[in-house]
Amino acid sequence: MLDIRPRVRTVLGRLAVRRIRRQGIDLSRLSFVPEGATMPLLREGTDPDSGLGRLREAGGLHRLPLPFDFDVWLVPGHADARTVLTDRSSYSNDIRHLFHGDGPATSDDIGGLGFTDPPLHTRLRKIITPEFTMRRLARLEPMIERIVHESIDDLVDAGSPADLAAHLAFPVPFRTICELLGLAYEDREAFARLGSERFDATNGAAAAFGAVSAQREFLFDAVARQRREPGPGLIGQIIRDEGDAISDVDLAGLADGVFTGGYETTAGMIAMGTLVLLRDEKHVDLLRCGEREDVDRVVEELLRYLSVVQVAFPRFAKQDMEVGGQPIRKGDVLIPSLSGANRDPASAGDRAEEFDPFRVPSSAHLAFGHGIHRCIGAELARMELRAVFPALFRRLPDLALAVPAEDLSFRQLSFVHGIDQLPVRFS
Known part of the structure; x- marks a missing residue:
């Protein structure tokens, strides 16, 4: 029987594009992503789609077919991506001009460091940076170790086989971020669900931004409660330090960035990192028996190899220019492919x-981005990964996949790549 659904979707897509072009752009209303524009989000298990490598080998930039009145360029190579990420004067990260204010998400829902330009970005980052210095983060190590071992206990208590994603990969960063921010655990399931949906492009931008709005509502409520009674975590500390000098919108944006940037990304790294390590006992032995530098090498190579954050925040060109031999017009968007650059x-x-933990790269990986918008929680993520993997393989030395690797289900078209379930067995 002939399946006409792809043809229907193509026709409807073209009609939607025409309507968007006639009526003007409202990013929050896009209910689909054109097939040709999904390249930077496609994966083959833990690997980027092979087409991304071919684009990188071809050199330069690649235009994505999106229904905007400006061009959107994918930057697949490391040198060009690093150049774009480093250039703080030629680009804007502010996307609020794309929201008309009456869709599922409005410009008030878009905030945080990733979508903010200096001088506001500078002021907000200055507020939060002291909490993410190595000295401040060191005090979290006992808490992280406790959470890791309690989560492994939960995995063991679930009985073999058990889902490592549900019992370890997601709880470790979730509990860590909740304690860091001073958030209650009551909304755990809702936060977890929305955290995945906001990065999922399967149903288009409208669904993703709807999840953004819902999750931000949780954080607005948390900020409002702590305005009255500041808690012991980061939100309460900022309120005590800044008072009315920081608005609820800006504070919720900071909390949102810390929460989503430090939860879904690290969860994906733990689950998929475990999968990668289980492929070769030599790599597991480095974690189980090696020194601190061995653990560090494994973690850094996992970050490069997996690149769970697939693309960087979009950059809007402030003037006409040339990047990678490609003329760029003012207003065009450049999207560095982190997964492409790291491969x-x-x-x-x-x-x-x-995957090679003994690799000696010629330049640093871009898993956390680069430049002024580099992930502020990079060192916290490293701390969690350095704690999780050695503890897991020391406590469960016979850990193994409980299903064939080809039966695993990975996220589809997600800005943050991950795995839905990771069934494992152990004694």
């Missing part, structure tokens, strides 16, 4: 498509 042999060296 670039020009930076990662030979066999960039392979």
Whole structure:
């Protein structure tokens, strides 16, 4: 029987594009992502889609077919991506001009460091940066160790086989971020669900931004409660330090960035990192028996290899320019592909498509971005990963997949790549 659904979707897509072009752009109303624009989000298990590598090998930038009156350019190579991420004067990160104010998300819902330009970005980052210095983060190590071991206890108590994603990968960063921010646990399930939906492009921007709005409502409520009675966490500390100098919108944006940036991303790294490590007992032995530098090498290579954050925040060109030999017009958007850049042999060296903890790259990976918008929670994520993997493989030395690897279900078209379930068995 002939399946006409793809043809119908194509026709409806074209009609929607025409309507968007006639009526003007409202990003929050886009209910689909054109097929040709999904390339930077496609994955083959833990690997980026092979087409991304071909684009990178071709050199330069690649235009994505999106229904806007400006061009959107994918930046797949490491050198070009690093150049764009470093250039703080030629680009804007502010996307609020794309929201008309009456869709599922409005400009008031968009905030935080990732979508903010200096001088506001500078002021907000200055407020939160002291909490993420190595000295401040060191005090969290006992808490993280406790959460890791309690989560492994929960995994064991669930009985073999059990879902490592549900019992370890998601609880560790979730509990850590909740304690760091001073958030209550009552809304755990709702937060977890919305945290995944906001990065999922399967149902288009409208659904993703709807999840953004819902999750931000939780954080607005938390900020409002702590305005009256500041808690012991980061939200309460900022309120005590800044008072009325920081608005609820800006504070909720900061909390939102810390929560979503430190939860879904690290959860994906723990689950998929475990999957990668289980492929080779030598890599597990480095964690189980190696020194601190061995653990550090494994974690850094996992960050490069997996690149769970697939693309960087979009950059809007402030003037006409040329990038990677491609003329760029003022108002065009550049999207650096972090997963593409981190698999670039020009930076990662030979066999960039392979996992190798002994790799000596020619330049640093971009898993946390680069420049003024580099992930502020990078060191916190590293701390969690360095705590999780050695503890897991030391306590469960016979840990193994409970299903064939080909039966695993990965996220589809997600800005933050992940795995839905990771069934494992153990004694």
